[in-house]
Amino acid sequence: MNKIVLVAAISAAMLASGCASTVQEDGTDAAELQRLKSELSRNEADNKALQRELAAMSKASSKAEASSKATVAQSSSGTMDNLPPNAKPGECYARVFSPAKYATGTREMLLAEASESVEVIPAEYGWGEKTVLVKEASVSYETVPAKFKWVEETVVVEPASSKLVTVPAKYDKVSEEVLVRAAYTTWKKGRGPIEKLNEATGEIMCLVEVPAEYKTVTKTVMVSPPTTREEIIPQKTKNVRKQVMVEPAKTIEIASPAQYDTVKVRTLVTPPQEKRIQIPAKYQTVTERKLVKDGELRWKEILCETNTTPNLVSRLQRALNEAGFEAGPADGILGNATMSAISSYQKANGLASGQLTLETIRKLGINI
Numbered sequence: 001m002n003k004i005v006l007v008a009a010i011s012a013a014m015l016a017s018g019c020a021s022t023v024q025e026d027g028t029d030a031a032e033l034q035r036l037k038s039e040l041s042r043n044e045a046d047n048k049a050l051q052r053e054l055a056a057m058s059k060a061s062s063k064a065e066a067s068s069k070a071t072v073a074q075s076s077s078g079t080m081d082n083l084p085p086n087a088k089p090g091e092c093y094a095r096v097f098s099p100a101k102y103a104t105g106t107r108e109m110l111l112a113e114a115s116e117s118v119e120v121i122p123a124e125y126g127w128g129e130k131t132v133l134v135k136e137a138s139v140s141y142e143t144v145p146a147k148f149k150w151v152e153e154t155v156v157v158e159p160a161s162s163k164l165v166t167v168p169a170k171y172d173k174v175s176e177e178v179l180v181r182a183a184y185t186t187w188k189k190g191r192g193p194i195e196k197l198n199e200a201t202g203e204i205m206c207l208v209e210v211p212a213e214y215k216t217v218t219k220t221v222m223v224s225p226p227t228t229r230e231e232i233i234p235q236k237t238k239n240v241r242k243q244v245m246v247e248p249a250k251t252i253e254i255a256s257p258a259q260y261d262t263v264k265v266r267t268l269v270t271p272p273q274e275k276r277i278q279i280p281a282k283y284q285t286v287t288e289r290k291l292v293k294d295g296e297l298r299w300k301e302i303l304c305e306t307n308t309t310p311n312l313v314s315r316l317q318r319a320l321n322e323a324g325f326e327a328g329p330a331d332g333i334l335g336n337a338t339m340s341a342i343s344s345y346q347k348a349n350g351l352a353s354g355q356l357t358l359e360t361i362r363k364l365g366i367n368i
Contacts, residue, residue: 084299100295124270135259148243158236169226183212319364
């Protein structure tokens with residue numbers, strides 16, 4: 001930037017003294033003037049580029065600052081809406097669910113609507129005598145069965161026939177030698193050489209012949225094949241005793257007269273009647289619960305690590321010791337002895353036990 005200011009000052013001075021219109025004949029001054037003009041032109045271009053870059057940076061910075069302020073404002077607004085109202089320094093709160101509240105009332109409930117019942121008065125009957133037809137006249141038929149006699153007859157039970165009987169084949173055993181392995185030659189190492197060709201004689205190999213191997217096999221050979229022969233089966237008869245009809249069956253018609261009897265009968269004296277009885281409606285007084293207030297989330301003041309300071313613990317220990325519950329020395333440390341004394345105090349005073357609560361602190365007369 002200092003270089004730009006210097007060049008601008010030189011240019012202004014030259015214009016003011018008329019150097020641009022009175023160029024000397026000395027070539028050295030003219031060359032220097034030309035160099036200064038070129039440098040001034042370059043510096044002006046650099047200055048404009050720098051100004052554009054500064055303007056862009058300033059605009060981007062303004063946008064970022066505005067966006068950051070809007071984000072902080074939005075975050076602060078959302079957080080403040082969800083924080084406990086009228087809180088004081090040193091107090092801690094927790095969101096707890098407050099259950100719904102109900103009211104108990106009574107109302108008359110209809111158990112049974114009004115109705116009516118029907119009572120039936122049965123009919124009255126009397127007894128009398130009446131001649132009634134017991135059995136109508138009819139005609140019956142009697143069947144006289146047929147007559148038979150016994151005779152004997154010879155009956156063929158199974159006719160004569162024939163069947164083929166299989167005659168099995170006959171076999172014999174024959175022994176035969178079978179070649180298991182043919183004779184062959186192989187090389188084997190020699191042992192104990194009798195003659196050495198020279199002192200450098202090494203390993204000796206001999207070509208030997210291995211004889212063929214045979215095995216005696218006994219096999220069964222068919223001497224005569226299987227055949228069949230025909231056997232004649234004679235017929236079978238049986239003497240059967242059977243009945244032969246001598247006289248066929250016949251039907252005889254028999255007439256039966258009508259039959260009557262005197263019987264006692266019931267006669268209707270008074271017909272049945274119905275009697276309707278009105279039944280009033282029945283009611284019952286029932287107790288019911290009505291919703292007065294819905295359950296909601298609310299802030300409740302609690303103890304936490306932030307407001308349970310060593311000073312508060314020391315005052316708590318002194319108060320417990322004065323109340324007759326041994327909490328140990330007032331050292332400001334919430335140790336086992338102090339927690340045991342807190343639990344004993346809570347049980348003795350009907351308080352919720354297990355943890356240090358604000359209710360216990362206030363019951364002991366300690367201000368937070």
